[in-house]
Amino acid sequence: MTRSPRSRSEVVSRGDQGASPTQTNMVQRLTGWWRHHLTMARDSLQRLLDRPWSSVMTWLVIGIALALPVSLSVLVSGAESVSRNWDSGAQLSVFLKHDLNTGTVNALAGDIEDMPEVSSVRGISPAEALAEFESFSGFGDALRNLDSNPLPHLLLITPAQAAQTSEQIGDLSRRVSSLVGVDQVVVDMEWVERLRAMMALGKRAVLALGTILALGVLLIIGNTIRLTVESRRDEIVVVKLVGGSDAFVRRPFLYTGLWYGLGGALVAWALVVLVLFWLEGPLSSLAEQYQSAAMAPSLGVLGALQLLLFGGTLGLLGAWVTVSRHLASIEPR
Amino acid sequence: MIRFDRVSKRYPGGYDALREVGFSIESNELVFLTGHSGAGKSTLLKLIMMMERPSRGQVIVNNRSLKDMSRRRIPQHRREIGVVFQNHQLLFDRSVFDNVALPLAIAGYPSRDIGRRVRAALDKVGLLSREKHMPITLSGGEQQRVGIARAVVNKPRVLLADEPTGNLDPALSAEIMHLFEQFNQVGVTVLIASHDLALISQLHYRIITLSEGRLLVGGVD
Numbered sequence: 388m389t390r391s392p393r394s395r396s397e398v399v400s401r402g403d404q405g406a407s408p409t410q411t412n413m414v415q416r417l418t419g420w421w422r423h424h425l426t427m428a429r430d431s432l433q434r435l436l437d438r439p440w441s442s443v444m445t446w447l448v449i450g451i452a453l454a455l456p457v458s459l460s461v462l463v464s465g466a467e468s469v470s471r472n473w474d475s476g477a478q479l480s481v482f483l484k485h486d487l488n489t490g491t492v493n494a495l496a497g498d499i500e501d502m503p504e505v506s507s508v509r510g511i512s513p514a515e516a517l518a519e520f521e522s523f524s525g526f527g528d529a530l531r532n533l534d535s536n537p538l539p540h541l542l543l544i545t546p547a548q549a550a551q552t553s554e555q556i557g558d559l560s561r562r563v564s565s566l567v568g569v570d571q572v573v574v575d576m577e578w579v580e581r582l583r584a585m586m587a588l589g590k591r592a593v594l595a596l597g598t599i600l601a602l603g604v605l606l607i608i609g610n611t612i613r614l615t616v617e618s619r620r621d622e623i624v625v626v627k628l629v630g631g632s633d634a635f636v637r638r639p640f641l642y643t644g645l646w647y648g649l650g651g652a653l654v655a656w657a658l659v660v661l662v663l664f665w666l667e668g669p670l671s672s673l674a675e676q677y678q679s680a681a682m683a684p685s686l687g688v689l690g691a692l693q694l695l696l697f698g699g700t701l702g703l704l705g706a707w708v709t710v711s712r713h714l715a716s717i718e719p720r
Numbered sequence: 721m722i723r724f725d726r727v728s729k730r731y732p733g734g735y736d737a738l739r740e741v742g743f744s745i746e747s748n749e750l751v752f753l754t755g756h757s758g759a760g761k762s763t764l765l766k767l768i769m770m771m772e773r774p775s776r777g778q779v780i781v782n783n784r785s786l787k788d789m790s791r792r793r794i795p796q797h798r799r800e801i802g803v804v805f806q807n808h809q810l811l812f813d814r815s816v817f818d819n820v821a822l823p824l825a826i827a828g829y830p831s832r833d834i835g836r837r838v839r840a841a842l843d844k845v846g847l848l849s850r851e852k853h854m855p856i857t858l859s860g861g862e863q864q865r866v867g868i869a870r871a872v873v874n875k876p877r878v879l880l881a882d883e884p885t886g887n888l889d890p891a892l893s894a895e896i897m898h899l900f901e902q903f904n905q906v907g908v909t910v911l912i913a914s915h916d917l918a919l920i921s922q923l924h925y926r927i928i929t930l931s932e933g934r935l936l937v938g939g940v941d
Contacts, residue, residue: 419828426825625809628769629823629870630799632792719771 423638431642435650445611445647449698450654452604456597457655457686457694458662463589465684469674477556479544479563480573487568492540495568499542504550504559511541539570553580601701608647608705612640616713628719640710641703648702652695659686659694721747721878721909722768727777729763729933737763739933740777745911747877750904751938752920753913755930761913764930765880768911769803770794782877799827802871802908806883808863810855816842816866817851823874841869845899861892868896872903879903881912885919893919 435442481499483492492510500508511519516538521530544563546556560572616623626636663685670684686694723744729737738760745751753761766772767779770786779786782800789797810819820841824834842848845865847858855863864884871879881900885893893916901923904910914920920927928938 415830416828418830419825422831423825423828622811622813625811626822626826627795628771628798628803628809629826630795630797631826632795635795635826719769 423635427638428642428645431639432646435643435646442647442650445607446650446654448607449604449647449651449701450658452600452607453651453655453694453698454658454662456593456600458659459593460590460597461659461663461684461686461690462666463586463593465670467586467590477546477551477579478575479546479556479560480575481542481544481563481569482571482573483540483542484568484570485539487540491568492542495566496542498566499544499563502559502562504547504555506545506547508545509543511543513538513540516541553583601697604648604651604698604701605705605708608644608702609709611647612644612706612709613713615643616640616710616717620717623714623717624719627717633714636714637707637710641706644702644704644706644709645699646702648698648700648705649695650698651702652698655698656686656691656694721745721749721782722911723780724764724767725778725780727767727774727779729760729767729772730775736933738767738774738930741930741933741935742777743928743935743938745909747909748904748907750901750910750912750925752923752925752927753911753930754915754917754920754927755936757915758932759930760933761915761930762882763933765803765882765911765913768878768880769801770797795826799823799874800876800878802874802876802879804864804867804871804879804881804884806886808855808867810863810866810870812854812856814854815851816847816853816855816858819855819866820851820869820873823870827874837873838869841873842866844872844902845869861888861896864888864892864896865899868899872908877907877909879908879910881910881914883914884912885914885916890919897923 483495487495489512496508496510499505513536517530517536520526520538524530544559546559550556550559556574560574563569564572623636724741727741728739731737741760741764753764755761763772767774767786768781770789773786781797784797786797811822817838820838821834824837829837839848839851842851845868847862847865847869850858850862850866855866858866864887868881868884871881879900884900885896888896897912897919900910900912912920926938929936
C-alpha cells in the first residue's frame with residue numbers, strides 16, 4: 388500500500404506556514420467555547436439516551452428520592468395555609484364577675500372596645516347565655532329548676548386584623564384579665580397552637596428528610612459519574628495530552644450530571660403530581676369536616692421550576708465534586 | 721527551541737532515568753533521539769511535554785523555562801507542541817475526522833476552520849478519503865498517519881514523536897520519516913525518538929544518543 392511519492396509543493400505549501408501556531412482571537416474563542424458547550428450538552432445527553440435502561444434507572448432513583456420530601460413539604464405547606472385561615476378567627480371569651488350590674492358591664496365593654504388591638508366586642512347577658520345553653524345542651528329541664536341563673540356576663544372580643552399573632556393575643560388577654568370586674572379570659576386558640584407546633588415539627592422533619600435524601604442523590608450522581616469517568620479514562624488521557632484544560636475535560640461530565648439531575652427532577656415532578664392527584668379526594672373531604680376552604684395543595688409552576696433548578700444543581704454539584712476528585716488522578720503517563 | 725540544562729530525573733523509588741543531560745535543538749532542526757529501551761528517551765520527551773518534571777536542572781522550550789510553569793499553564797504549553805505516539809493514542813469511538821479535529825476543538829476554532837484544517841492535515845498524510853472512517857478499520861500505518869495529522873493540525877512549532885515507526889515495516893517507516901522531513905522543511909522543529917538505527921542513519925540528521933540516562937553523543941553546546 389505504498390503511495391507514490393508526491394512532490395513537496397503539493398504536499399506542503401509554504402503559504403500554509405507551520406512555524407507559528409495560529410492564534411485565535413477573542414470572539415472566535417468565545418464562539419468556540421459556546422459551541423463546545425452546546426456540543427457537549429448534546430453529546431452527553433446522547434450518551435445517556437444510548438444506554439436507556441441504566442439512565443432511566445438512575446433517573447428513577449433520583450426522582451423517587453426527590454419526590455418524597457417534595458410531596459411531604461407540599462402537603463405540610465398546604466395544611467399550614469389552611470390553619471392560617473383558622474388562626475384569623477381567634478376570639479377571646481371574657482367571663483365577668485357575678486355581682487356586676489348591666490351599667491358596669493357596658494362600661495367595661497366600652498373600655499375594651501376602645502383598645503387599639505380590639506376590632507369588636509359583643510356582650511352576652513346571663514339570660515341569653517342560659518337560653519343558648521338550654522337549646523344546645525339538652526339539659527333544659529334541669530336548668531329550669533334552678534333558682535337563679537348561675538351564668539356570668541360574657542364579652543366576646545374579636546381582635547383587630549393587625550393584632551392576630553399569638554403573642555399579641557396573649558398580651559391582649561393579659562391586659563383584659565387585669566381589668567376590674569373580669570373573672571377569667573379564655574383564648575380559644577390552644578388547639579390551633581398545638582396544630583402549629585405539630586406543623587413546625589412536620590416542616591423540620593421534612594427538611595431533615597429532604598437534606599438526607601438530597602445527600603443521597605448527590606452520592607448517586609457522584610457514583611454514576613465516577614463510573615462514566617472510569618469508562619472514558621483513555622479519552623481523558625488523550626485530551627489532556629493534546630492540551631485540553633481541566634475545564635475542557637470536566638465539561639462533558641458536568642453536563643452528564645446536569646442531565647441526571649434534571650431528568651431526576653422531572654421524574655420527581657411527575658411523581659409529586661400523581662401523589663397529590665391521588666390524595667385530592669380524601670384531602671377535600673377532610674377539609675370539609677373542618678369547615679375550611681378546600682385544601683388543594685399543588686406544586687405550581689414556580690414549584691416545578693424550583694424542583695428542576697434544585698435537581699439540576701444537585702446533578703452539577705455531584706458531578707463537579709466527583710470529577711474534580713478523579714480527574715487529577717488521570718494524567719498521561 | 722528546546723534546551724536541556726543538566727537535567728536529571730529520578731523517579732520515586734530511586735531509579736535514575738536521566739542524569740545531567742544537556743543539549744539544545746535550534747528551531748527548524750530535525751533531530752533523532754536514540755538509545756536502547758530504558759535509556760531515557762521517553763522520559764526526555766515527557767519532560768518536554770510536562771508529563772513529568774525534572775528532579776534537577778531545567779528544560780527550556782520556546783524560550784520558556786518549564787520550571788516555574790504552573791499546572792494551569794500546562795494545557796496551553798501542550799497545544800504548542802504536536803506529539804506522535806508509538807501506540808497512536810487515537811480515540812476509537814470516533815471518526816478519523818473527529819480524532820484529527822480534537823486539538824482544534826480544544827483550542828476553540830470555528831467549525832468552518834476546523835473542517836478546512838483537518839482536511840488539509842489529512843491531505844498531507846494522504847488520508848483525505850478516509851475522514852469518515854473509524855480508526856479501527858485502518859491499518860497500523862494509516863492509524864499512525866492519523867496520529868501525525870492530529871499532531872500537526874494545530875500547526876505547532878515543535879513536533880515530538882515517540883517511536884513513530886515502532887510497529888511498522890521498513891517501507892512504511894521510511895514513508896512516515898519522509899512526512900516528518902516535510903514538516904521540518906516548512907519550519908517545524910522535529911524531535912523523533914527511535915531505536916531504528918538502520919533507518920535514521922540513512923537520513924543524515926543530528927542524532928542524540930542516550931545510554932542509561934546519560935547523553936553519549938549529539939549534544940552540541
